[in-house]
Amino acid sequence: MAVLSFELCGKDAASKARAGTLRTDHGTIETPIFMPVGTVGSVKAVSQQQLKEDVNAQIILGNTYHLYLRPGLEVLEAAGGLHKFMGWDRPILTDSGGYQVFSLAGKRKLTEEGALFQSHIDGSRHLFTPESVMDIQRVIGADIIMAFDECPPYPSDYAYAKKSMDLTHRWLDRCFKRLAETPDKYGHTQNLFPIVQGSTYTDLRRASCEYVASKGAVGNAIGGLSVGEPEEMMYEHAAHCCEILPADKPRYLMGVGTPWNILENISLGIDMFDCVMPTRNGRNAMLFTSKGVINIDNKKWEKDFSPLDDGIGSPFSEYYTKAYMRHLVKAKEILALTVASVHNLNFYLWLVKQARAHILAGDFNSWKNEMIPVLKTRL
Template sequence: MFKLIHQEKNSRARLGKISTSHGEIDTPCFMPVGTHATIKGLYPKDVLESGAQIMLSNTYHLFLRPGMDVIRKAGGLHKFISWDRPILTDSGGFQIFSLALLRKLSDKGVEFQSHIDGFRHFLSPEDIIDIQRDLGSDIIMPLDECVHYPCSRFQAEVAMQRTINWAKRSKRHKEENRGGPDKKQFLFGIVQGATYEDLRCACAKELVDMDFEGYSIGGVSVGEPSNLIYNMLDTTASLLPVQRPRYAMGIGYPQDILEAVERGVDMFDCVVPTRYGRNGTAFTSKGKVKIVNSPYIEDFEALDEKCSCYTCKTFSRAYLRHLFNAQEMLGLTLLSLHNVYFFLDLMRKIRGAIKDNCFLEFKNDFLEDYFSADLL
């Protein structure tokens, strides 16, 4: 499934390739997030043309709406949304903990109320595997317990132990029940343990012993300071097998991605490109640009002179600002398109730098430019 292609000489950054039945993914990769099975505001063809090789979708949201009956009848998620490339789905754990109402957790699973209609549901780790089998996603996650930051050591340990038990049950269940629209699915183990180094180590060790097809680093970027995130990535990534992909869930901003790549992380996802795009903020090589600000009224330059996306090649900052001020849909689309392209392009450049053994130099140059001008 995963092939390590090149280990960078001066850092732990690495190049790899993930092969799935829907295509290959070059790593380090960024996965645009389609919460409701759509990358908000963008045509799938434009997401593909921007260089996306995989997208992420959320099991929790799809389970609630449109519901599994619809997706099963459509023949799986790829067919339902007309995306024939790889899809990764999360377990829904994070959304159950952050969105659902009245959660009740036990070793059996999680009972919760839908945030949409208040309807009660119970899902076991086995149910989560079955749902993702029917979705037919290429890479799937086991149910895990996420904790908030800060959280006590006791809480973190209970959640970690439950995550390990659920991972064990998920793996067993998947092995016993193959099938679904796409039979070949890769199940990752999720390393939890909050900010406690020894818990992270213990969790990683147990999961590695179970031999998953990849490993996720969960419970990071949940409000803790950056240096804690980097320490946890350091600790966790170094314990994971070299020949398996490593995925830092929910990371992040360009600077976080670079720090994680340096520590040997291969996969990333985050909603920020489209969320910021919809709110009028663009990520550029010179930092974040808030397009509605007054300096851009008569700025006829490209949004980012170093970017080759459709938005930057075609339109001026002044026009983009006008679209936002007039509350035109096109503004949201054009900024989201640029942001998604910007993140995917960053990954392309990262891969190029790793190949040439100059990742650290690239990282320093990028960050120097990125933080050089405060364009807000």
């Protein structure tokens, strides 16, 4: 068993972008990286074989809240953890469930002890505390686990944002304490990332970054962005956080985002991203490509027999044509969900791989500035 390690391999001279290597007990991750979201132990409409062979995902996400409710800890522990349960031998990161509890506005109550909430499945009541969330993530067994935090909504007034941040910090101390008291379960090291909060207030973000940095964790996350604030505000706070969080540790911006969001945040010094956008939008007929964004439902694609995308070096995305994909969507064929999801994940992983290559080549910033207008093009 080895604690997660991070090595910087290169930096872009014209921006803060960097390329690195993360090493976990389940494998190596090259950054910058995008992590497909497998909320309940499954990336929607995509098999584990496809994640490996077609997408080549280096790491995926699970979610504490959802896995705790279903299939439940008894099943996960009997299986030997999430890796064995879902048949995935590469790294996994689990979100703590803080964002999901936040999303249950009206069905949850926050106290110093933790968050009391009602299950979205059957209305049953549950209590998440920093201690119980660490225990649950021990049972799940992910390589990277997240601290239990509160994600304040946007907009939040200053008093609420500060109160929320202070609570998140106190909960963080309890997460570290609990983790130190309990051993890893399945023969591999679990690595805790704290989460920066503070809403859209610069002084609170600074205070939270400094508090998180003082913990000396193996990696750090930035939460509470991409929750409805303008893009420029997200970039402003991400940049500010990157100035304070340790440069020798990976930085994870949670829940972001569009392809152009990812490139802009890479240029600010972010290393890790996740978002449901490629799969969720794909299931709704939106395809991201190296030439721009396609609504494959449009009639203009009815007789277009060109590949979904021949610019990303993916045999999968070259195999299916736009006309056939539109037909699948119109016929409400289940295969449409899989093809769109796999293609979009292919594109996202291609994009961060290209970003890494351009960082190492020394021309990332100019490439990024040329690429973003193309990515935003509506075809």
